[in-house]
Amino acid sequence: MSEPRKLEVLRAIVEDYVHSREPVGSKALVERHHLGVSSATIRNDMAVLEEEGLIAAPHTSAGRIPTDKGYRLFVDRISQVKPLSAAERRAIHSLLEGPDDVDDILERTVRLLSQLTNQVAVVQYPHSSRAVVRHVEFVLLAPKQVLVVLIADTGSVGQKVIDAGSDVANEALMLLRSRFLGSIAGTQLDLLPQVLPSVVALCPPELRGLAQTLAHGLQSLSDNSREERILMAGTANLARSNVDFPLSIGPVLEALEEQVVMLRLLSDMGDDPRGVSVSIGRENPYDGLAEASVVATGYGSGAKVGILGPTRMDYPTTMAAVRAVARYLSRILGG
Amino acid sequence: MSEPRKLEVLRAIVEDYVHSREPVGSKALVERHHLGVSSATIRNDMAVLEEEGLIAAPHTSAGRIPTDKGYRLFVDRISQVKPLSAAERRAIHSLLEGPDDVDDILERTVRLLSQLTNQVAVVQYPHSSRAVVRHVEFVLLAPKQVLVVLIADTGSVGQKVIDAGSDVANEALMLLRSRFLGSIAGTQLDLLPQVLPSVVALCPPELRGLAQTLAHGLQSLSDNSREERILMAGTANLARSNVDFPLSIGPVLEALEEQVVMLRLLSDMGDDPRGVSVSIGRENPYDGLAEASVVATGYGSGAKVGILGPTRMDYPTTMAAVRAVARYLSRILGG
DNA sequence: ACTTAGCACTCAACATGCCCAAGTGCTAAC
């Protein structure tokens, strides 16, 4: 039996199954794909593929469906990323237009990606490790309450209300603001923990307590903006694609809602050399996603974009869409 | 036939159906509820109820289920809001603790509400009509790009990147900042459109173009914070409660994702005198929600909290939870 | 004027049995 044909058979099975949603048998296979052999030969090949755990039969006389392992092989060795259609290119291009507001862009991106793939799209807020402090603002909301605002040069704004413990004088706040601003403007966000203590130390003793509290606030803001959040769109696609599989949709929604789970999942997916990583079915660390696959890739400086859908998905097209969107996103937001 | 008993029968039907998820018949009714009459009598009553459009039979010989109109009558005239359990009260109370950060509070609220009701919880960001400008900041991100930040005394922060068209000098920006700040600090957000033009008019002619652009940005920020957004949690509950009804879950997810739809829906629901409004099934303006009900109420100064679930839901308990949560939310965030 | 017992009737849900088509694995021949 020839190795290339075996792969060809696997590919045919995957493609047919993705398309028809039904187990595919040997006869149907030879009809639809012009492999130059008879169904009996295919059957032999299939037996081998099954033995290797690449495909499985739901029951004795139904066709075969790919296993997670089968999809994996398909993705890794067989499939080639499809080019996008002109319309799709245009849709992505139009992302370039419009305001430069990060939130806006991400929101439109995630919508676009979900429409392009008919899956649930997710995007992680961009990493800001290289971001630099642009501005600091303290606003007195109530006698003991201070709003701390941290603005980075990337345009990202963090805010937090902190409790000062005792009454705060507005003048003291202004003084501290200029102190902090003078010392940390231009500092990378992730260096703040090292810089802030010295700023506090240089403050007049009677303000040191307050300064400490504020420094704390600033630091947690810088942490916060790194502890990224996730944006998603297209959850309704889950319902559409899984018309017959309503069972599994619950756990998937739970996973999507638990941002921690998704963040973990995305960051666990190493960056694939080919540009897009895929995590298939039970490969996912989270049980609720045992029947789902995630296709994701990095953009900008390391944050992830991707989609989530049923294991039975059109990987080549999906991967192409994810890759293209990620590229444009990188271009817009800058590496 | 006695009017009170008719209502009693309707109530029994609603309660049983909500509980069992199955059409309820006359015999089962007399068994479970000690109405002092025979099943034949109930049958007569049921016939009347059906004629009035309050209940319906899925097919000839199944029990009856309430119609939207039946639920409406139930909610309006029959049900009485159930008291919450001690555990539930405790859970809500614990919302009082923790940081005063609005975002945080809302997020915890919406999670809590979804757990309490086993439905999808939604909460609108608070109205800020009474909010007042606390601070304005312009940050130069790039030669032609300015980040406009508007901070309200409520602690809400709005931000937006605007394109200045031509190069901007930092000094000019600082000057304008103090001008704007001096003129509009303390002004209510919704009065900004009236105040801003005069500020622009008072600027030196060479800065007027930039001032105009900035004023525009500020104004759209104040609009933005009014054009509220929605936070939600518990979408997975949709899958759980609708195990048998996977058909309708798609449109519902779509509706939830379209914030505009939800906002419209929430604001269309007038504030009920009893404190909680309910919109049932086809009463909803959006077709996708034809099999869903929304239970919502206002909090703070007019924003809404509520839940969305299948029409077949436990209204009394749900209404109690929504009302209680809204009350605590009002208390925490201040009227 | 209500209520109730009784009864005939309807109909979804379940069960049973049957057949068919799809699909397999195997063997023997090419």
Place this chain on the structure above:
DNA sequence: GTTAGCACTTGGGCATGTTGAGTGCTAAGT
């Protein structure tokens, strides 16, 4: 290594029968 042929398995479709919950109606009782 491939192929034709064949026996075998089995889920799905279909026609049929049965059951039971539930109704509506009528006639009698209060």
